[in-house]
Amino acid sequence: MKSPSQLLVVNRTDDGGxxxxxxxxxxxxxxxxxxxxxxxxxxxxxxxxxxxGARTRGLWTSADAGETLHCVSCDLPLIAAxxxxx
Numbered sequence: 001m002k003s004p005s006q007l008l009v010v011n012r013t014d015d016g017g018x019x020x021x022x023x024x025x026x027x028x029x030x031x032x033x034x035x036x037x038x039x040x041x042x043x044x045x046x047x048x049x050x051x052x053g054a055r056t057r058g059l060w061t062s063a064d065a066g067e068t069l070h071c072v073s074c075d076l077p078l079i080a081a082x083x084x085x086x
Contacts, residue, residue: 007024007029026062027060028071040081044084057077058073
């Protein structure tokens with residue numbers, strides 16, 4: 001069993017914070033020590049697409065509200081904020 005410090009997940013609530021679900025499909029799980037600031041997560045208006053950038057140089061995107069993620073790159077400069085273009 002992996003220790004909690006090795007797990008990278010996206011937590012999502014669909015009911016205003018009463019319950020949270022964790023998703024990790026597409027995220028690194030071995031030596032997964034990434035730091036994501038509040039501005040490092042952007043959710044598009046449709047509430048389905050998200051982008052998550054880490055200070056530890058990783059950028060992931062999702063088209064299904066975080067249930068599966070795709071690594072865009074893990075070799076970027078430090079990421080402090082992400083946003084969707086209009």
